[in-house]
Amino acid sequence: MSRICVAGGTGQVGREVVGRALDQGHAVAVLSRNPPPAGEAAKIDGATYFRGDVTTGEGVPEALAGADVVIDCLEGQTGEALKLFATGGELLLSAALEAGVVRAVLLSIVNCDQTAYGFYRSKAEKERVYSRSELETVTVRATQFHSLVARLFAAGSRVGLVPTIRGARFQTISPGEVAAALLEAALEAPTGERHRLRTIGGPEVKDMKAMAQTWKRVTGARGLVIGLPLPGPMGRFLREGRNLAPGEPYGRETFEGWLEKRRENL
Numbered sequence: 001m002s003r004i005c006v007a008g009g010t011g012q013v014g015r016e017v018v019g020r021a022l023d024q025g026h027a028v029a030v031l032s033r034n035p036p037p038a039g040e041a042a043k044i045d046g047a048t049y050f051r052g053d054v055t056t057g058e059g060v061p062e063a064l065a066g067a068d069v070v071i072d073c074l075e076g077q078t079g080e081a082l083k084l085f086a087t088g089g090e091l092l093l094s095a096a097l098e099a100g101v102v103r104a105v106l107l108s109i110v111n112c113d114q115t116a117y118g119f120y121r122s123k124a125e126k127e128r129v130y131s132r133s134e135l136e137t138v139t140v141r142a143t144q145f146h147s148l149v150a151r152l153f154a155a156g157s158r159v160g161l162v163p164t165i166r167g168a169r170f171q172t173i174s175p176g177e178v179a180a181a182l183l184e185a186a187l188e189a190p191t192g193e194r195h196r197l198r199t200i201g202g203p204e205v206k207d208m209k210a211m212a213q214t215w216k217r218v219t220g221a222r223g224l225v226i227g228l229p230l231p232g233p234m235g236r237f238l239r240e241g242r243n244l245a246p247g248e249p250y251g252r253e254t255f256e257g258w259l260e261k262r263r264e265n266l
C-alpha cells in the first residue's frame with residue numbers, strides 16, 4: 001500500500017487517479033482549492049480531501065503529510081492561474097521534499113515545448129521545474145483527450161456548426177487511461193534515473209473531420225461540419241502533427257468507443 005497525494009484530484013483526470021488508486025488499495029489524499037462538500041457525488045469515498053492552493057502554499061503541507069508520492073494533475077488555463085502554473089509546481093515540489101515524499105509525477109502535454117503557444121509554454125515551463133527538482137520525478141506527456149475534442153464539437157453544435165481545424169489530426173486518449181499511466185508511473189520500481197519523461201497517446205490517429213462525423217453519428221447531434229483555418233503557433237503545431245505520439249500507442253479506448261459509453265451524458 002502506498003500513500004498517494006493527488007494534487008488536482010477533483011479534476012477530470014485527478015478524479016480517475018483517485019478512484020483507481022483507492023481500488024488498488026492505496027491511501028489517497030486529495031488537494032484542491034474547492035473540495036466537494038461531504039455527501040456530494042463528486043467526493044470519492046475513502047479519499048481524504050484537503051483544501052489548499054499551490055499558488056499560495058495554503059493547505060499544501062497538510063495534504064502532503066505522510067505521502068510517499070504526489071501526482072500533479074493541476075490545471076491553470078488563463079490569467080493569473082496560467083501565469084502561476086509553473087510557480088505552483090515549484091511550490092508543490094518544495095513542500096513535497098519537505099514532507100519526505102520520494103517521487104513526483106507530472107501530467108503534461110505531448111511536445112508542449114515545441115510551440116510558442118502560451119498555454120503550452122506554461123506546461124513546458126512546469127516540466128522544466130520538475131526536471132530540475134531534487135525529488136525523483138516522472139513527467140507523463142499525454143496527447144489530447146477524447147473529451148477535449150468532444151467538447152469543441154458540442155459547443156459549436158449549439159449554434160448549428162461542428163467546427164474542425166483544417167489539416168488537424170488527433171490521437172486522442174481517454175482521461176481514464178491517462179490516469180492509469182500516471183498511477184503506473186507513481187508506483188513503478190525506481191530505475192535509478194532521477195528524471196524520466198514518457199509520452200502516451202490514444203489508439204488511433206484520426207482526421208478531425210472524420211472525428212466530427214463520428215461524434216455526430218454517436219450523439220445524434222445536428223450541425224454542419226465545417227473546416228476552419230487556425231492561424232498562429234497552435235495551428236502550425238497541429239498541421240505539423242506535433243500533437244501526435246508515434247510508436248506503440250498506450251491507450252486502447254477509441255474516440256468512438258469512449259463516446260458510445262457516454263452516449264447518455266454527452
Ligand SMILES: NC(=O)c1ccc[n+]([C@@H]2O[C@H](COP(=O)([O-])OP(=O)(O)OC[C@H]3O[C@@H](n4cnc5c(N)ncnc54)[C@H](OP(=O)(O)O)[C@@H]3O)[C@@H](O)[C@H]2O)c1
Pocket residue numbers: 007008009010011012013014031032033034035052053054055073074075076088107108109110142143144145146148
Ligand atoms: N485536455 C486535454 O486534452 C489534455 C491533454 C494532455 C494534458 N492535459 C493536462 O492535464 C492536466 C489535468 O487536466 P484536467 O482536465 O484533469 O484538469 P481539470 O479538470 O481542470 O482539473 C484541475 C484540477 O486542479 C485543481 N486546481 C487548479 N488550480 C489549483 C490550485 N491553484 N491549487 C490547488 N488545486 C488547483 C482543480 O480543483 P479546484 O478548482 O477546486 O482547485 C482541479 O482539481 C492539465 O494540466 C491539462 O492541461 C490536458
